[in-house]
Amino acid sequence: MSEKLFNKISIIGFGFIGSSIARLIKAKSLANEIICGDINPEICEKAINLELADKAYTNISQAVRDCDLVILSIPAGAIKTIAEIISPHLKKNAIITDTSPVKQAIIKDISKFIPSDVNFVPAHPIIDKVFLTSNTDLGVFDNSWCIITPLMHTELKAIEKVSLLWDKFGSKIEIMSPEHHDKIFAITSHLPHLIAYSMVKTIAGLEDDIRAEIAKYSALDFQNITKAASSNTIIWRDIFLNNKEELLDILQEFTQSLTSLQTAIKNSDIDMLEKIKKSTNPKL
Amino acid sequence: MSEKLFNKISIIGFGFIGSSIARLIKAKSLANEIICGDINPEICEKAINLELADKAYTNISQAVRDCDLVILSIPAGAIKTIAEIISPHLKKNAIITDTSPVKQAIIKDISKFIPSDVNFVPAHPIIDKVFLTSNTDLGVFDNSWCIITPLMHTELKAIEKVSLLWDKFGSKIEIMSPEHHDKIFAITSHLPHLIAYSMVKTIAGLEDDIRAEIAKYSALDFQNITKAASSNTIIWRDIFLNNKEELLDILQEFTQSLTSLQTAIKNSDIDMLEKIKKSTNPKL
Numbered sequence: 102m103s104e105k106l107f108n109k110i111s112i113i114g115f116g117f118i119g120s121s122i123a124r125l126i127k128a129k130s131l132a133n134e135i136i137c138g139d140i141n142p143e144i145c146e147k148a149i150n151l152e153l154a155d156k157a158y159t160n161i162s163q164a165v166r167d168c169d170l171v172i173l174s175i176p177a178g179a180i181k182t183i184a185e186i187i188s189p190h191l192k193k194n195a196i197i198t199d200t201s202p203v204k205q206a207i208i209k210d211i212s213k214f215i216p217s218d219v220n221f222v223p224a225h226p227i228i229d230k231v232f233l234t235s236n237t238d239l240g241v242f243d244n245s246w247c248i249i250t251p252l253m254h255t256e257l258k259a260i261e262k263v264s265l266l267w268d269k270f271g272s273k274i275e276i277m278s279p280e281h282h283d284k285i286f287a288i289t290s291h292l293p294h295l296i297a298y299s300m301v302k303t304i305a306g307l308e309d310d311i312r313a314e315i316a317k318y319s320a321l322d323f324q325n326i327t328k329a330a331s332s333n334t335i336i337w338r339d340i341f342l343n344n345k346e347e348l349l350d351i352l353q354e355f356t357q358s359l360t361s362l363q364t365a366i367k368n369s370d371i372d373m374l375e376k377i378k379k380s381t382n383p384k385l
Numbered sequence: 386m387s388e389k390l391f392n393k394i395s396i397i398g399f400g401f402i403g404s405s406i407a408r409l410i411k412a413k414s415l416a417n418e419i420i421c422g423d424i425n426p427e428i429c430e431k432a433i434n435l436e437l438a439d440k441a442y443t444n445i446s447q448a449v450r451d452c453d454l455v456i457l458s459i460p461a462g463a464i465k466t467i468a469e470i471i472s473p474h475l476k477k478n479a480i481i482t483d484t485s486p487v488k489q490a491i492i493k494d495i496s497k498f499i500p501s502d503v504n505f506v507p508a509h510p511i512i513d514k515v516f517l518t519s520n521t522d523l524g525v526f527d528n529s530w531c532i533i534t535p536l537m538h539t540e541l542k543a544i545e546k547v548s549l550l551w552d553k554f555g556s557k558i559e560i561m562s563p564e565h566h567d568k569i570f571a572i573t574s575h576l577p578h579l580i581a582y583s584m585v586k587t588i589a590g591l592e593d594d595i596r597a598e599i600a601k602y603s604a605l606d607f608q609n610i611t612k613a614a615s616s617n618t619i620i621w622r623d624i625f626l627n628n629k630e631e632l633l634d635i636l637q638e639f640t641q642s643l644t645s646l647q648t649a650i651k652n653s654d655i656d657m658l659e660k661i662k663k664s665t666n667p668k669l
Contacts (some may be wrong), residue, residue: 178655229605246602285598288588293606295646296580302642302661303635304572314569318530321513322577325609334658341650341658351587352647356640358586362579363636366625371462374618374625377586 106131106266111168113138113161113183115148118200118226119174121241123153125270128239138164162190170262173199173211178339181210188214196259198222202286204250204279206343212252220259223250223279225286226272240271247272250279287347292355294337295348297329390415390550395452397422397445397467399432402484402510403458405525407437409554412523422448446474454546457483457495462623465494472498480543482506486570488534488563490627496536504543507534507563509570510556524555531556534563571631576639578621579632581613 110132112119119139126132137154138161139145145157158164165171165187175183180201191197197219201207204223215221225248228241247267251260264274277285304312304327315323341348365373394416396403403423410416421438422445423429429441442448449455449471459467464485475481481503485491488507499505509532512525531551535544548558561569588596588611599607625632649657 227602227604248602285595285602288591288595289599289603289607293584293610296584296610296643297606298658298661299639299642299646300577300580302646303639305661306638306642307572311569311572315573318511318532318569319573320511322581322613323573325612326577326580328609329606330661334661338655338658341646342653342655345650345653349647349650352643354590355583355587356643356647358583358590359580359636359640362583362586362625363633363640366629366633369626369629371622371626374582374622377582377589377614377618 105133106262106269107169108132109134109136109168110170110172111136111138111165112154112172112174113164113187114173114175114179115139115144115153116174118228119172120148120153122172122174122200122270123148124237125239125242127153129269131266131269132170136164136168161186165190165192165195167192169195170266171195171197173197173201176336176339177201177203177207177343178335180207184211184214188216191216191219193218194220196220196222196262198224198263200224200226201343202227202290202340203344204282206345208250208252208279220256221252222255222259222263223252224248224263224267225250225282226267226270227290242267243271245272247274248282249274249276250282251276283344283347284351287344287351291340291344291348292351294329294332295341295352296355297327298337300327301330389417390546390553391453392416393418393420393452394454394456395420395422395449396438396456396458397448397471398457398459398463399423399428399437400458402512403456404432404437406456406458406484406554407432408521409523409526411437413553415550415553416454420448420452445470449474449476449479451476453479454550455479455481457481457485460620460623461485461487461491461627462619464491468495468498472500475500475503477502478504480504480506480546482508482547484508484510485627486511486574486624487628488532488566490629492534492536492563504540505536506539506543506547507536508532508547508551509534509566510551510554511574526551527555529556531558532566533558533560534566535560567628567631568635571628571635575624575628575632576635578613578616579625579636580639581611582621584611585614 110126112123115137123135126135135154137145137148137157140159142159145159148154148157161183173180199207202225208223211221226242227246229245249264267274304315362373394410396407399421407419410419419438421429421432421441424443426443429443432438432441445467457464483491486509492507495505510526511530513529533548551558588599646657
């Protein structure tokens with residue numbers, strides 16, 4: 102057996118991220134064996150047929166057995182249930198990691214089920230290229246950030262192994278606290294998605310003929326602002342609900358900004374936008 | 386003198402749109418003479434040096450004399466003043482048109498100053514490609530919409546001549562009422578810009594270190610949602626203030642959608658996004 106980064110890796114959830122990870126592990130020979138765990142039998146079959154996994158199980162407990170690394174790549178809302186299911190079947194000294202865009206809630210959900218000899222290394226790969234690349238592109242994580250938010254008792258060795266894995270995938274690694282992570286990504290990602298869904302909800306409430314014309318004349322700015330609402334609704338519902346506090350905080354700030362602009366328009370305040378420009382970092 | 390669409394065209398305001406129009410009129414030989422009117426002497430000089438205009442004046446009354454067509458390509462807030470200035474100097478039977486993204490307020494501002502023998506043909510070219518093309522690109526209006534919102538008493542002949550001009554530029558022409566125009570574009574364009582400015586205003590209120598990290602990790606969705614706020618603030622202030630009613634109406638709808646999603650998140654309503662998806666036209 103040649104010296105690989107891991108002997109046996111289990112990937113639970115074979116969606117876009119899970120299958121991209123499998124493809125990179127195969128292509129870069131980072132493990133001796135890849136196990137797919139997915140409750141959907143069609144996805145398990147596909148993972149085998151595309152040779153992205155050596156074995157595939159709909160029984161998730163089965164899928165983690167004897168694995169050195171378990172990667173949870175499932176919606177945030179499913180993490181708690183899956184953690185409870187796999188917990189008794191984890192290999193001694195195994196490492197668990199995840200790919201969720203929310204961290205505090207995930208850590209809370211997982212922590213109570215993790216055996217003391219298992220290390221959990223929470224991770225969040227930031228993918229900007231979902232719309233630009235196909236799922237078979239090996240460059241999907243190239244030059245993107247992977248944020249790692251270790252727990253107080255996570256062993257350094259485990260953090261290093263997970264970091265090295267993401268480094269091999271092409272990501273740049275950054276370590277930060279789960280609290281800080283959730284605050285930053287509430288702003289850069291979760292709020293923009295919530296705005297996009299709100300915009301789509303607004304359009305949905307208009308009359309049919311107006312909606313047809315909006316589709317006809319929708320310019321780039323409109324498309325840009327609504328694009329995020331075409332994302333998977335289950336994944337995003339779970340993100341919103343699992344980063345509730347930080348998201349509601351920044352949403353309140355945003356609503357205040359919107360209200361102050363609304364008032365400025367009502368009062369014909371001709372300096373309103375100049376004021377924003379002056380107070381803003383030019384990079385934003 | 387060869388048979389051109391117009392003999393002498395005056396373009397007031399040589400910004401992105403004004404200069405693009407001049408370049409197309411030259412390239413396609415649509416007029417015998419192009420006059421630039423711009424209060425900025427440097428812009429006038431540039432228009433002559435780049436051979437986009439045959440003559441250029443900072444004195445706007447001078448710039449419209451003897452012209453068959455006057456194109457106002459200036460911020461919405463400047464239209465009223467300019468209309469009053471040029472009114473006594475317009476040629477008999479001249480045509481005035483504009484390029485403003487708001488129509489009802491513009492029509493109100495211009496109408497009282499227009500001599501009875503002059504036809505006003507309000508127009509709104511929709512440019513989606515500002516960020517994609519350089520200002521020297523002759524394809525800037527290719528396949529884009531140009532909305533024309535004629536007044537009750539605008540002569541058909543004048544509408545046809547302005548339509549033909551935009552057709553020669555590569556635009557697709559659509560005729561609609563000014564009211565309908567303002568309602569549609571409040572949704573597809575003005576609200577997205579207002580949201581972008583609100584987002585930037587929100588970021589501006591955060592601590593420096595958080596802002597630096599937002600810049601570092603800002604993903605595509607964040608960039609998409611804030612991009613519109615990099616537009617010219619004077620132009621957009623004028624658009625917001627000159628389409629106040631329609632914009633405040635749709636802003637209220639949007640705020641309601643945002644509030645209902647906020648409540649759903651607070652209450653952990655797991656069906657919230659599914660409900661939006663079901664009620665939405667898949668095209669949006």
